[in-house]
Each structure stands twice: as structure tokens, then as C-alpha cells.
Amino acid sequence: MPxxxxxxxxxxxxSYLGSTVTPGEAGxxxxxxxxxxxxxxxxxxxxxxxxxxxxxALAHFxxxxxxxxxxxxxxxxxxxxxxxxxxxxxxxxxxxxQFVFWIAPLIGLLxxxxxxxxIPFGPSQAxxxxxxxxxxMLGVSSLGVLGVVVAGWASNSHYPLIGALRSSAQMxxxxxxxxxxxxxxxxxxxxxxxxxxxxxxxxxxxxxxxxGIWFIFKFFPLGLIAFIIFAIAMIAETNRAPFDMAEAxxxxxxxxxxxxxxxxxxxxxxxxxxxxxxxxxxxxxxxLGGWMRPFVRLLHGPSWDFIFSLxxxxxxxxxxxxxxxxxxxxxxxSFFKIQKIGLAAxxxxxxxxxxxxxxxxxAGRSEDASxxxxxxxxxxxxxxxxxxxxxxxxxxxxxxxxxxxYRFDQLMRVxxxxxxxxxxxxxxxxxIVGVLVA
Amino acid sequence: xxxxxxxxxxxxxxxxxxxxxxxxxxxxxxxxALAVVSGFLVITRRNVVHSALALIVTLLSVAGLYxxxxxxxxxxxxxxxxxxxxxxxxxxxxxxxxxxxxxxERRFNSMWPVALSAAGALFxxxxxxxxxxxxxxxxxxxxxxxxxxxxxxxxxLYGDGGRIGPYTFAFEIASLLLLVAILxxxxxxxxxx
Numbered sequence: 001m002p003x004x005x006x007x008x009x010x011x012x013x014x015s016y017l018g019s020t021v022t023p024g025e026a027g028x029x030x031x032x033x034x035x036x037x038x039x040x041x042x043x044x045x046x047x048x049x050x051x052x053x054x055x056x057a058l059a060h061f062x063x064x065x066x067x068x069x070x071x072x073x074x075x076x077x078x079x080x081x082x083x084x085x086x087x088x089x090x091x092x093x094x095x096x097x098q099f100v101f102w103i104a105p106l107i108g109l110l111x112x113x114x115x116x117x118x119i120p121f122g123p124s125q126a127x128x129x130x131x132x133x134x135x136x137m138l139g140v141s142s143l144g145v146l147g148v149v150v151a152g153w154a155s156n157s158h159y160p161l162i163g164a165l166r167s168s169a170q171m172x173x174x175x176x177x178x179x180x181x182x183x184x185x186x187x188x189x190x191x192x193x194x195x196x197x198x199x200x201x202x203x204x205x206x207x208x209x210x211x212g213i214w215f216i217f218k219f220f221p222l223g224l225i226a227f228i229i230f231a232i233a234m235i236a237e238t239n240r241a242p243f244d245m246a247e248a249x250x251x252x253x254x255x256x257x258x259x260x261x262x263x264x265x266x267x268x269x270x271x272x273x274x275x276x277x278x279x280x281x282x283x284x285x286x287x288l289g290g291w292m293r294p295f296v297r298l299l300h301g302p303s304w305d306f307i308f309s310l311x312x313x314x315x316x317x318x319x320x321x322x323x324x325x326x327x328x329x330x331x332x333x334s335f336f337k338i339q340k341i342g343l344a345a346x347x348x349x350x351x352x353x354x355x356x357x358x359x360x361x362x363a364g365r366s367e368d369a370s371x372x373x374x375x376x377x378x379x380x381x382x383x384x385x386x387x388x389x390x391x392x393x394x395x396x397x398x399x400x401x402x403x404x405x406y407r408f409d410q411l412m413r414v415x416x417x418x419x420x421x422x423x424x425x426x427x428x429x430x431x432i433v434g435v436l437v438a
Numbered sequence: 439x440x441x442x443x444x445x446x447x448x449x450x451x452x453x454x455x456x457x458x459x460x461x462x463x464x465x466x467x468x469x470x471a472l473a474v475v476s477g478f479l480v481i482t483r484r485n486v487v488h489s490a491l492a493l494i495v496t497l498l499s500v501a502g503l504y505x506x507x508x509x510x511x512x513x514x515x516x517x518x519x520x521x522x523x524x525x526x527x528x529x530x531x532x533x534x535x536x537x538x539x540x541x542x543e544r545r546f547n548s549m550w551p552v553a554l555s556a557a558g559a560l561f562x563x564x565x566x567x568x569x570x571x572x573x574x575x576x577x578x579x580x581x582x583x584x585x586x587x588x589x590x591x592x593x594x595l596y597g598d599g600g601r602i603g604p605y606t607f608a609f610e611i612a613s614l615l616l617l618v619a620i621l622x623x624x625x626x627x628x629x630x631x
Contacts, residue, residue, distance in 0.1 A: 142522030
């Protein structure tokens with residue numbers, strides 16, 4: 001019995017590495033489950049590191065140090081926070097609607113995590129490729145507002161209710177401009193011989209591959225304007241600064257989650273950050289070429305492919321170098337001994353990952369369909385997709401540090417009187433230009 | 439090797455034979471039961487927010503039924519328009535209702551007899567339609583190409599290659615109706631045009 005598994009397991013994994021379709025398309029529930037688990041773990045880790053990065057980056061924007069005590073440069077702070085939140089008392093107000101109060105964070109969390117089924121990290125690196133991919137993503141992420149609204153109502157308190165009202169009005173308004181911007185990008189997918197577009201997330205990236213251009217540069221400046229509208233609307237959709245009216249701490253204490261504490265509160269935070277990653281990946285898929293590496297058309301050929309395939313390894317090498325510089329700059333005092341060892345071990349781990357990635361890049365440089373080159377390709381796809389998403393995540397922090405919060409009437413004016421007409425105009429002009437080109 | 443592993447091995451990623459949908463009857467009964475139970479909750483809860491939440495569950499389970507009927511586009515639109523758009527507006531209004539006061543108020547519109555007879559009449563109509571018009575219903579499940587569903591809807595609504603589709607005219611009339619409704623809403627809220 002163990003013998004059989006020993007033979008069968010590697011074969012099974014190898015057969016998967018050679019596949020060119022998503023598990024959903026192949027009807028393989030086993031691999032779909034594995035993908036779901038990987039994505040769930042990955043998103044949770046990403047949210048934790050985003051939490052750390054946000055606190056650090058905001059602190060540096062404001063000339064502070066940020067978390068420094070727990071672990072070297074506060075690296076273990078998210079873990080300490082998570083432990084603290086889990087151990088905290090979970091308070092439900094007596095006057096609250098118990099059941100609705102209990103279910104509200106789960107609605108938000110479910111909506112935020114369900115959309116990950118269709119996010120294409122690569123041509124076969126998605127749980128499933130739905131025919132209605134982008135429609136599904138917009139629909140399910142619009143359910144997230146229900147969690148916010150219901151939480152504000154169930155708390156049976158003034159500030160949460162006002163926060164929930166603001167949030168629902170804001171999300172419903174910005175969804176319109178967002179949807180129109182998305183439609184103008186989908187129109188661009190129909191510029192092929194057949195003249196039919198697609199709503200599937202993988203299909204949208206494939207269309208950009210075929211046309212050899214990211215949609216942000218298509219029909220310049222139409223694609224760019226649509227992208228900018230989406231980039232503004234997605235900040236409003238995720239309730240982030242400068243559009244964080246729903247949780248404006250100077251006006252509403254904490255907005256819709258004022259009455260929440262402990263684990264339930266952390267579920268709201270998890271949902272918010274997961275939703276941020278999800279909308280960023282919509283933007284990356286629609287306008288920034290998804291898993292495509294930059295300059296596919298300008299710098300093509302095997303040698304350029306090889307140079308670009310070195311990037312993942314070099315990134316990790318850079319991170320390892322930063323960790324080692326941190327070790328060298330650590331004060332020479334016995335208090336810092338454990339931190340020093342820990343940071344050195346972390347740097348060593350990053351360096352090891354970098355080495356593995358570089359070995360795969362060099363071993364898998366041939367164009368054949370061997371496992372090594374397939375693996376190399378997959379790493380490239382996932383790396384470029386995640387890098388683009390990471391840029392967006394950094395932008396979210398940057399916006400928060402830079403811009404003051406909008407007033408509510410200003411927010412509504414921008415949504416309905418600026419973004420909506422522009423996105424309608426862009427949609428119409430894109431359609432006309434598309435017909436003229438085709 | 440246990441059977442689960444075996445089946446996982448057989449449905450390897452490269453096989454295209456695994457396209458058959460999984461566990462159709464169970465999903466149908468589950469979704470239908472969910473829709474009926476939550477639909478019942480919508481009319482029996484005295485707290486309006488609970489009713490609204492139950493209605494959202496009903497709408498979502500109906501979207502699941504559309505998915506099972508190989509109509510993913512309709513399912514997506516159901517979620518985006520009803521569950522995501524209309525229900526949020528519903529909740530927006532309902533949240534401002536004073537629940538405590540509405541509990542104390544006497545119900546003056548108790549219409550159980552009328553509602554029951556109307557529901558009974560509708561049910562009889564369905565039974566008759568199913569019994570008499572058996573030929574109208576397909577005796578097997580249709581297997582439509584799910585991968586081009588949206589494109590086929592587009593062809594029906596907008597036409598294909600210069601030809602007008604069968605529903606183009608009706609579709610445009612419907613959009614005109616919506617435009618009139620939007621204009622009406624604007625005129626009603628504006629004091630001075």
C-alpha cells in the first residue's frame with residue numbers, strides 16, 4: 001500500500017504540472033480542492049503581511065518607526081495581533097440583533113473569498129474558468145456590501161447605522177461607474193476575426209495576448225481613462241481612504257464595526273483586505289495583461305524570455321539581501337541576539353527560495369514541454385500576476401497616507417457627476433472606435 | 439488505494455471526459471428546499487430586516503438553479519441585479535424603519551384568506567399546465583454548450599453579422615421602458631426642471 005502511493009503520488013503531481021487547463025475545466029474536484037486550499041492559505045498570509053506592511057509604510061510616511069518590538073522590525077507583529085484578537089472577549093451588545101450580528105461578518109468574508117475561484121493567476125492556475133467570470137466577480141463582490149449594511153443595522157447603535165448607510169449609498173453609486181469601465185474593457189476583447197468578445201477572466205487575458213497589447217494602452221487614451229475610473233471606483237468599493245466614509249474614525253468612531261470586538265472584528269478586517277486583493281486582481285486582469293510579462297511584443301525571443309524568467313529568483317534574492325543588511329545593522333547588544341539569529345534565518349530562507357527559483361529558471365529554459373520548462377512558465381505567470389497585484393496593494397497604502405478624506409457630498413458628486421459621465425463617454429467612444437477599426 | 443483516490447486519478451486534469459456536472463439531483467433538491475424555506479421565512483418573519491435577508495437567500499438559491507439549467511449568464515445577472523443591487527436598496531430603506539414601533543403596531547392588512555386562495559389558484563394552474571401541456575416540457579435535460587452561453591444570448595438580442603436577432607426589437611422596447619422609468623424618477627425628485 002505505501003509502495004503504491006510512493007509510485008502513484010509523483011506521477012499524479014507530474015500529470016498535473018503538464019496540464020494546460022484549470023481544474024474546473026477538467027472536472028477534477030481533487031485538484032480544485034487543493035487550489036482552493038492554496039489560495040485560502042495564500043490570501044490569509046497575504047493579508048497578514050499586508051497588515052504589517054501597511055503599518056510600517058504608514059509609519060515611515062509619517063516619519064515614525066512603526067512596530068519594532070515583536071520580532072526584528074516588527075515582523076512578528078501580525079502574528080501577535082492575530083493571537084491577541086483570538087483571545088479577546090467577544091462582546092455582543094444586549095440590544096443587538098443577535099443572529100444578524102453574528103452572521104454579518106461571515107457574509108462579508110464569504111463574498112470576499114468566493115471571488116477567488118475565478119481569479120486567473122495563470123492560464124491554468126485558477127480554480128475554474130467560468131464563462132461569466134467577470135460578471136461573477138462583480139456580482140459576488142457586490143454582495144460584500146450586504147455584510148457591512150447588515151452589521152451596521154444589527155449593532156443597534158447610531159454610529160454603525162450611519163456608517164452602514166453611507167457605505168451602501170457609496171457602494172451602489174460607484175458600482176455603476178465601475179461596471180461601465182469594465183464593459184469598455186470587455187468591448188476590446190471582441191476585436192478578433194470572429195468579432196465576439198468574452199466575459200471569462202482567462203479569455204480576457206488571452207485576448208490581450210492575441211492583440212499583443214495590454215488594454216490600458218489600447219486605443220490610447222481610452223483604455224487608460226477606463227482604467228483610471230476603475231482604479232478610483234475600486235477604492236470606494238473597498239471602503240479605503242480617501243473614500244473610507246463608512247469607517248471614518250474622526251466622525252463615526254469606527255463606523256459599521258464600532259460594536260464588534262475580538263475575532264468577529266478581525267473577520268471584517270480579513271474581508272476588507274481580501275476584497276482589496278480581489279479588486280486589484282480584476283484591474284490587473286482587465287487592463288494590465290494578467291499573467292503576461294511586460295514588453296511581450298517589444299522584447300520577444302528566447303533570450304528575453306530567459307532574462308525575464310530570472311526575475312522571480314532575483315526578487316527573492318533582493319529580499320534576502322535586505323534581511324541580511326538588517327542583520328548587519330542590528331545593534332551589537334545581547335538583547336538583540338535572538339532577533340539577529342531569527343532575521344538571519346529568515347534571510348537564509350528567502351535566499352534558499354531565490355536559489356531554487358534561479359535553478360528552475362536555468363534548468364527550464366528550453367522551449368520543450370518538459371516538466372522543468374512547464375514549472376518555469378507557471379512560476380513566471382504567477383510571479384508577474386502577483387507582482388502587479390502587489391503594486392496595487394502598495395498604492396492602496398500610499399493613497400491612505402497621501403490624501404485627506406472626502407466629505408460625503410463631495411464623494412457623491414464625484415461618483416455621479418464626474419466618473420459616471422466620463423465612463424459612459426469612454427464606453428461609447430470605445431464602441432465607435434472598435435467598429436471603425438474592425 | 440481507496441476509491442476516492444482512484445477516481446481522482448482517473449479524472450486527471452488532461453481528460454476532457456470529466457465535463458459532466460456533479461451530483462445534479464442533490465444540488466437541485468438542496469437549492470429548491472432552501473428557496474422554499476427562505477421564501478416562507480420572508481412572509482412569516484415580523485422583523486422586516488430578517489425578511490429581507492431571507493429574500494436574499496431565496497434569490498441566491500434561484501441563481502443556483504439557473505446555474506444548474508446551464509444559464510450562467512442569467513445566474514450572474516440575478517446575483518448582480520437582485521441580490522447585489524435591489525436588495526441593498528431595500529435594506530437601505532428598511533434599516534430606517536423603527537423596528538420596535540412596528541412590532542407594537544396592530545396589523546390591519548391581514549389578508550391570509552385572499553393570499554391563500556390566490557396561491558391555491560396559481561398552484562392549480564401550474565398543475566393543470568403540467569398535466570395538460572406535457573408536450574411543452576422537454577422529457578430530457580438539455581445539454582447546452584455552457585462555454586458559449588453568453589455569446590448565444592448576445593446573438594439573440596443583438597443579431598449576428600448584420601442580421602437583426604429575433605429579440606432585438608423587444609429588447610430595445612424594454613430598454614426604452616427603463617429609460618422612461620429613470621426619467622420619471624428624476625422628474626419626481628427634482629423640484630424645478
